[in-house]
Amino acid sequence: MSDVVVLGAGLAGVACARELRASGVDVRLLDRGYVPGGRMASKRLWGRPVDLGASYFTVDDPGFAAVVDDWAARGLARAWTESFTVLGDDGTRTTTGPVRWGATHGLRSLVEDLAQDLDVERREVADLAELGARTVVLAMPDPQARRLVGDHPVSEVLDREWEPVLALAARWPERGWDLDGAFVNDDPDVAWIADDGRRRGDDAPVLVAHSTPARAARHLDDPAGAAPALVAAVRRLLDVGEPEEVHVHRWTFARPTGEREAPYALVDGEPLVGVCGDGWGPRPKVETAWVSGTSLGRALAARISAGGIPST
Numbered sequence: 001m002s003d004v005v006v007l008g009a010g011l012a013g014v015a016c017a018r019e020l021r022a023s024g025v026d027v028r029l030l031d032r033g034y035v036p037g038g039r040m041a042s043k044r045l046w047g048r049p050v051d052l053g054a055s056y057f058t059v060d061d062p063g064f065a066a067v068v069d070d071w072a073a074r075g076l077a078r079a080w081t082e083s084f085t086v087l088g089d090d091g092t093r094t095t096t097g098p099v100r101w102g103a104t105h106g107l108r109s110l111v112e113d114l115a116q117d118l119d120v121e122r123r124e125v126a127d128l129a130e131l132g133a134r135t136v137v138l139a140m141p142d143p144q145a146r147r148l149v150g151d152h153p154v155s156e157v158l159d160r161e162w163e164p165v166l167a168l169a170a171r172w173p174e175r176g177w178d179l180d181g182a183f184v185n186d187d188p189d190v191a192w193i194a195d196d197g198r199r200r201g202d203d204a205p206v207l208v209a210h211s212t213p214a215r216a217a218r219h220l221d222d223p224a225g226a227a228p229a230l231v232a233a234v235r236r237l238l239d240v241g242e243p244e245e246v247h248v249h250r251w252t253f254a255r256p257t258g259e260r261e262a263p264y265a266l267v268d269g270e271p272l273v274g275v276c277g278d279g280w281g282p283r284p285k286v287e288t289a290w291v292s293g294t295s296l297g298r299a300l301a302a303r304i305s306a307g308g309i310p311s312t
Contacts, residue, residue, distance in 0.1 A: 002026045002027055002028040002133065003020075003025050003026045003027065003134070003135060003304060004020055004025055004026070004027045004028075004133070004135045004136070004137060004300060004304075005027070005028045005030060005131050005133040005135070005136050005137070006020075006027060006028065006029045006030065006136075006137040006139060007030050007031075007125055007136065007137065007138050007139060007140065007148070008030075008031060008038065008137075008138065008139030008140040008277070009029055009030070009031035009033070009036035009037070009038065009111070009115060009120045009139075010036070010037060010038020010039060010040065010111065010139060010140075010277070010289065011038060011040055011110075011111050011114070011278075011286060011289040011290055011293065012038075012139040012276045012277040012278065012289040012290070012292050012293035013029060013031070013038070013137065013139030013140075013276070013277075013293060014029070014036055014111055014114045014115045014118065014293070015114065015289070015290045015292075015293030015294045015297065016137055016139060016274075016276055016293035016294065016296050016297040016300075017029045017115075017118050017137075017293075017297070018114060018115075018117075018118065018294075018297070019293070019294050019296075019297025019298055019301065020297045020300060020301055021117075021118065023297075023298075023301035023304075023305070024301075025300070025301055025304055027118075028119075028121065028133075029115070029118050029119065029120050029121065030120075030121050030122075030123045030125065031120055031121075031122060031123075032122065032123065032124050032125075033122070034122060035108065035112065035120075036108075036111045036112055036115045036120050037053075037107075037108035037111045037112065038053070038111070038139075038140075039053040039054055039251065039254070039278075040053050040054045040107040040108050040110065040111050040286065041053040041054075041107075041108055041249075042103075042105075042106025042107055042108040042109065043169075043247070043249065045169055045171070045206075045245075045247055046171050046204075046206070046245065048200070048202065048204060048206075049105055049106030049108070049109070049200070050106070050169045050196050050206060050208060050247075051102075051103075051106055051107050051108075051194070051196060051199070051200075051208060052167040052169060052208065052249045053107070053108075053167070053251065054107055054286050055181065055192065055194045055199070055208070055210075056080060056100040056101055056102055056181075056194075056199060056286075057100070057101050057107075057285065057286035057287055058097075058098045058099065058100060058101070058285065058286075058287060059098070059099070059101065059287060060098070060287060061287055061290075061291050063290075063291070063294065064287050064290050064291060067114075067290065068101065071103075071110060071113070075104055076103060076104060076105065076109060076110060076113060077101050077102070077103050077104070077110060078101065078102055078103070078104055078201055079099050079100075079101055080099070080100045080101055080102040080180065080198065080199045081099075081100055081180040081181070081198070081199075082096050082097060082098065082099055082100070083095065083096045083097075083180065084097075084100075084179075084180060084181045084182060084183060085179045085180075085181070085182040085183070086182065086183045086185065087182050087183070087184045087185065087187075087237055088184070088185030088186045088187075089185070089186045090185075095183070100180075100181075100199075102199035102200060102201070103200070104200065104201060106200070107286075125148060126148070127148050127149075127150060128148055128149060128150070128152065128271060128273070129150075131271075133271055134271050134272065135271055135272045135273075135274070135300065135304075136271050136272070136273050136274070137273075137274045137275070137276065137296065137300070138154075138273065138274070138275045138276075139275075139276050139277050139293060140277060141160075141162045141253040141256065141277065141279055142158040142159065142160045142161070142162065142256070142275075142279060143161070143162055143253055144253060145158050145275060146158045149273065152267070152269050152270075152273060153267050153268070153269045154265065154267040154269065154273040154275065156267075157265045157267060157275070158275065160256045160257065160258055160260060160279050161256070161257050161258070162252075162253040162254065162255060162256050162257065162279070163213040163216075163254055163255055163256075163257060164213055164216035164217055164220060164250070164251060164252050164253070164254055165191075165210050165211055165213065165216050165251045165254035165255065166210070166211040166215065166216045166219060166223055166226050166230065166248055166249070166250055166251070167208055167209070167210055167211075167248070167249045167251065168208065168209045168210075168211070168226075168227065168230040168231065168234070168246060168247070168248050169196070169206065169207075169208050169246065169247045169248075169249070170206065170207050170208075170209070170231060170234065170243035170245070170246045170247075171204075171205060171206050171243055171244055171245045171246075172205040172206075172207075172240065172241065172243050172244060173205065173244055174205050175197070175203065175205045176205075176238075176240045176241065177195070177207075177238045177240055179193075179195060179238075180194075180195050180198050180199070181193060181194045181195060181199075182237070182238075184237060187212070187233060187237065188212060188214065188215065189211060189212060189215045189229050189230055189232075189233040190209050190210070190211060190212065190215075190230060190233040190234060190237065191210055191211065191212045192209065192210040193207055193208070193209045193210075193234060193237065193238070194207065194208045194209075194210075195207060196208050207234060207238075207243075209230055209233070209234050210254075211226065211230060213254075215229065215230070216250070216251075216254075219250075220250060220252060223248045223249065223250040224248050226248060227246050227248050230248070231243060231246060255284050256278075256279040256284050259282070260279065260280060260281070260282075261281070261282055262280060262281075263276075263280050263281050263291060263292050263295045263296075264276040264280050264292050264293075264295055264296035264299070265280070266296065266299060266300070266303075274296045274299075274300060275296075276289075276292040276293045276295075276296040277289055277292055277293070278292065280292040
């Protein structure tokens with residue numbers, strides 16, 4: 001039996017497990033998927049990884065900046081752009097902001113890099129009791145965590161709802177657009193379009209479009225059924241031809257609604273339960289997930305060190 005069991009091998013779960021391991025805490029990391037990554041997911045399509053989850057990340061926290069600097073020095077992460085297009089009923093404009101980062105081998109490769117010294121066990125978990133652990137970390141969206149906790153007191157803080165999104169990946173025979181990414185306003189089907197070739201740095205003629213929550217909600221049982229509407233929207237918005245191939249991925253819990261300032265939750269009970277992820281913190285971002293997982297890992301390590309949790 002390990003001191004801590006972490007459920008969820010996305011960025012937050014991996015960051016939490018790494019922090020615990022670095023503090024000398026025995027930790028198990030479980031995930032129902034075959035590979036770590038969570039919503040920083042990349043799928044190999046058309047001979048290359050395509051980012052279907054998170055589109056990019058920004059850097060503000062000093063600790064996360066050090067991680068990104070290491071990724072960049074090893075050629076894993078790359079600065080992508082500071083400017084995006086905004087498309088809407090009122091026309092087209094450009095918006096600038098912080099540097100957005102991409103990953104040479106897809107964003108999932110960054111989570112895999114952080115997890116390389118951790119043993120990620122593939123396992124489906126139905127409830128906390130089956131783990132037999134004194135301390136459990138739930139690194140996942142609130143709706144998924146609620147399914148596992150039953151009447152544990154942590155259920156009272158798992159009150160944030162999440163919206164669905166469909167990600168359409170589409171490949172053309174050649175590039176027919178000139179943008180890095182586009183925020184889409186006032187469209188019933190598409191909310192965001194990313195140039196996957198430019199963010200990866202290979203200029204492949206591949207776009208990834210994220211649907212609106214309303215469009216996604218109508219196709220949760222049949223994601224591929226949304227492809228015609230999503231393709232039509234991309235063609236209309238960018239004035240491009242028909243793509244050669246498409247792929248649709250469903251994210252039932254893509255992003256949280258509302259606001260939450262706390263970076264994580266830690267709730268006493270049997271077992272002690274911590275919760276972390278990009279749903280904890282001021283904005284749901286990649287960096288937020290790393291900060292949340294790292295902060296929770298440090299808090300748990302300090303509590304274990306102080307004798308607040310009996311070691312196994």
